[in-house]
Amino acid sequence: xxxxxxxxxxxxxxxxxxxxxxxxxxxxxxxxxxxxxxxxxxxxxxxxxxxxxxxxxxxxxxxxxxxxxxxxxxxxxxxxxxxxxxxxxxxxxxxxxxxxxxxxxxxxxxxxxxxxxxxxxxxxxxxxxxxxxxxxxxxxxxxxxxxxxxxxxxxxxxxxxxxxxxxxxxxxxxxxxxxxxxxxxxxxxxxxxxxxxxxxxxxxxxxxxxxxxxxxxxxxxxxxxxxxxxxxxxxxxxxxxxxxxxxxxxxxxxxxxxxxxxxxxxxxxxxxxxxxxxxxxxxxxxxxxxxxxxxxxxxxxxxxxxxxxxxxxxxxxxxxxxxxxxxxxxxxxxxxxxxxxxxxxxxxxxxxxxxxxxxxxxxxxx
Ligand code: SMG
Ligand code: MG
Numbered sequence: 001x002x003x004x005x006x007x008x009x010x011x012x013x014x015x016x017x018x019x020x021x022x023x024x025x026x027x028x029x030x031x032x033x034x035x036x037x038x039x040x041x042x043x044x045x046x047x048x049x050x051x052x053x054x055x056x057x058x059x060x061x062x063x064x065x066x067x068x069x070x071x072x073x074x075x076x077x078x079x080x081x082x083x084x085x086x087x088x089x090x091x092x093x094x095x096x097x098x099x100x101x102x103x104x105x106x107x108x109x110x111x112x113x114x115x116x117x118x119x120x121x122x123x124x125x126x127x128x129x130x131x132x133x134x135x136x137x138x139x140x141x142x143x144x145x146x147x148x149x150x151x152x153x154x155x156x157x158x159x160x161x162x163x164x165x166x167x168x169x170x171x172x173x174x175x176x177x178x179x180x181x182x183x184x185x186x187x188x189x190x191x192x193x194x195x196x197x198x199x200x201x202x203x204x205x206x207x208x209x210x211x212x213x214x215x216x217x218x219x220x221x222x223x224x225x226x227x228x229x230x231x232x233x234x235x236x237x238x239x240x241x242x243x244x245x246x247x248x249x250x251x252x253x254x255x256x257x258x259x260x261x262x263x264x265x266x267x268x269x270x271x272x273x274x275x276x277x278x279x280x281x282x283x284x285x286x287x288x289x290x291x292x293x294x295x296x297x298x299x300x301x302x303x304x305x306x307x308x309x310x311x312x313x314x315x316x317x318x319x320x321x322x323x324x325x326x327x328x329x330x331x332x333x334x335x336x337x338x339x340x341x342x343x344x345x346x347x348x349x350x351x352x353x354x355x356x357x358x359x360x361x362x363x364x365x366x
Contacts, residue, residue: 001082003106009032015029033293041109042112045106050290056217071102082110099267104262107268119339129312132159133314136162158184168199184207197230210232246274261288262300268299286304317329
């Protein structure tokens with residue numbers, strides 16, 4: 001394929017309720033979308049970077065800059081297949097979310113031209129995927145109970161509680177007492193230190209599925225120490241940025257479960273490689289989320305339909321995030337989302353609505 005034009009759309013979607021984690025409190029999702037026109041047609045991609053470098057070092061303006069000033073000049077005049085993109089962009093270090101956004105837009109364009117869905121392309125084995133939900137830190141325990149109970153009643157099959165020092169044992173114990181059987185897990189987004197290992201071990205009381213990224217992303221040995229001291233499995237998120245990193249972390253026993261987020265590992269192609277490795281080695285994986293709009297969600301749901309995704313992902317219904325999405329909404333039925341069947345990402349984009357929430361736009365002609 002040859003790229004002819006790229007449109008960069010920066011838009012904002014208000015969240016239905018604030019989402020608080022150990023590193024930020026978000027009231028809206030600010031996002032960068034790519035609309036790529038090639039000789040094969042149009043493809044859409046969503047960059048999952050946030051507006052500030054708080055989850056990882058990437059942020060929207062940096063992603064936009066690296067795509068415009070480094071990735072696009074490299075691709076100018078080139079006739080290539082989207083599957084070659086990771087190799088073409090290999091000289092540029094880092095910026096996995098920017099790479100993933102471009103890769104998914106190119107894949108969408110190509111797969112649409114070939115009338116193949118993302119699910120078929122990845123080798124999905126399911127028509128629908130079970131939904132988990134990620135629950136933010138709330139001002140009070142009462143509000144947490146209220147929020148979790150709404151999700152449980154709606155049919156979510158797994159609850160993830162965001163935790164941080166000072167908001168851990170009590171919220172977990174409270175929810176576990178109310179729902180003795182529900183699959184429950186926690187995510188600290190790196191908020192703890194090695195010196196907290198004895199404290200984190202107390203989570204073993206609550207029969208958790210996993211403890212996600214408790215320590216700093218570069219503290220693999222800290223995770224090894226915590227994993228060997230506790231019964232609750234460790235699941236790395238931020239630490240895993242490539243297949244090799246996943247293999248290393250698994251071999252050194254820093255983690256026994258992997259949260260696969262395509263944006264964090266440089267794209268869906270690398271994400272599928274991590275899935276394949278884990279599937280062949282009996283390592284459970286699940287699909288993470290970055291509060292995506294329907295564009296990113298569509299591709300994530302297709303990925304989560306692969307055989308090795310044995311745990312429910314942070315692939316929630318559109319209504320968990322937004323009153324109105326920019327695509328056909330993902331509606332949960334019996335705790336599951338349908339994998340889109342149409343070509344490419346398989347969802348329609350409401351460009352008029354997108355225009356109404358767009359804050360800035362730019363384009364490059366190649
Ligand atoms: O998309 O449902 C979602 C959010 C899931 O908790 C979630 N994501 O560390 O796993 C994580 C966080 C990162 C994004 S927080 C803004
Ligand atoms: Mg996480």
